[in-house]
Amino acid sequence: MKLVRILLxxxxxxxxxxxxAAAFELAERSGAELEVLHPCPAPAERLPYSTELSPIYFExxxxxxxxxxxxxxxxxxxxxxxxxxxHPKAHADLVSLEALVTPAVSMRARVSDLTILPSIAADEDxxxxxxxxxxxxxxxxxxxxxxxxxxxxxxxxxxxAWNDAVEAVRAVAAARPFLAKxxxxxxxxxxxxxxxxxxxxxxxxxxxxxxxxxxxxxALDSRAVGEVLLEAAAGDGxxxxxxxxxxxxxxxxxxxxxxxxxxxxTAVPVLMVH
Numbered sequence: 001m002k003l004v005r006i007l008l009x010x011x012x013x014x015x016x017x018x019x020x021a022a023a024f025e026l027a028e029r030s031g032a033e034l035e036v037l038h039p040c041p042a043p044a045e046r047l048p049y050s051t052e053l054s055p056i057y058f059e060x061x062x063x064x065x066x067x068x069x070x071x072x073x074x075x076x077x078x079x080x081x082x083x084x085x086x087h088p089k090a091h092a093d094l095v096s097l098e099a100l101v102t103p104a105v106s107m108r109a110r111v112s113d114l115t116i117l118p119s120i121a122a123d124e125d126x127x128x129x130x131x132x133x134x135x136x137x138x139x140x141x142x143x144x145x146x147x148x149x150x151x152x153x154x155x156x157x158x159x160x161a162w163n164d165a166v167e168a169v170r171a172v173a174a175a176r177p178f179l180a181k182x183x184x185x186x187x188x189x190x191x192x193x194x195x196x197x198x199x200x201x202x203x204x205x206x207x208x209x210x211x212x213x214x215x216x217x218x219a220l221d222s223r224a225v226g227e228v229l230l231e232a233a234a235g236d237g238x239x240x241x242x243x244x245x246x247x248x249x250x251x252x253x254x255x256x257x258x259x260x261x262x263x264x265x266t267a268v269p270v271l272m273v274h
Contacts, residue, residue, distance in 0.1 A: 018151075141273075167274060
């Protein structure tokens with residue numbers, strides 16, 4: 001399966017250095033189109049919520065909003081020009097949409113093979129939270145989460161976090177472009193109560209597809225599932241592939257969960273599918 005379009009959402013100041021490098025290098029390597037998306041709320045969407053604005057005040061606010069939109073688009077173009085100059089072989093285009101982050105990202109992510117976004121950092125803001133939610137929950141497409149620590153090519157080794165869930169199946173299917181070029185594939189399962197035969201069955205399926213697969217069963221030892229998965233995926237050039245939010249998201253927020261843990265603590269790129 002060939003990548004056709006990669007989506008890279010940015011603010012007016014761009015995105016992280018690691019995300020930009022991953023997106024441009026993946027576009028170069030795969031020959032895919034890279035769409036750099038700058039969602040920019042229109043002037044009317046920046047007005048205060050009030051039903052008592054006078055026509056004169058309304059026009060003044062619209063004028064201020066138009067100037068702000070023009071400034072943000074100019075800053076995004078400057079960032080894009082600098083990033084593209086560093087990767088001249090990548091086929092990349094900047095698209096500025098006058099729309100809110102969630103509808104803009106979800107709309108363009110649906111017609112892209114994957115969306116590249118940063119992991120959750122200490123300085124997380126509303127833009128990245130909205131972009132991540134839009135791509136994960138409203139696109140039906142995979143998201144490549146790239147932490148700041150990422151350096152070099154992604155996917156020399158692919159670690160598949162496997163369980164008997166639809167999200168895991170979708171994640172393996174979404175990882176096909178990476179699996180096809182991986183030097184080594186490791187399918188890991190978590191040793192829990194009960195006997196699960198789907199791990200060996202999936203390993204057999206991937207082996208029959210021509211991949212070199214190692215099957216590993218990991219023990220929790222009173223640790224969080226996310227912690228165990230990240231330990232198994234440690235190393236340079238590793239891509240972790242996993243389903244995202246296999247249970248209600250509010251339960252992960254309140255009680256913790258693998259997706260929540262990985263998004264906050266990963267040091268390797270993660271391909272996620274909800």
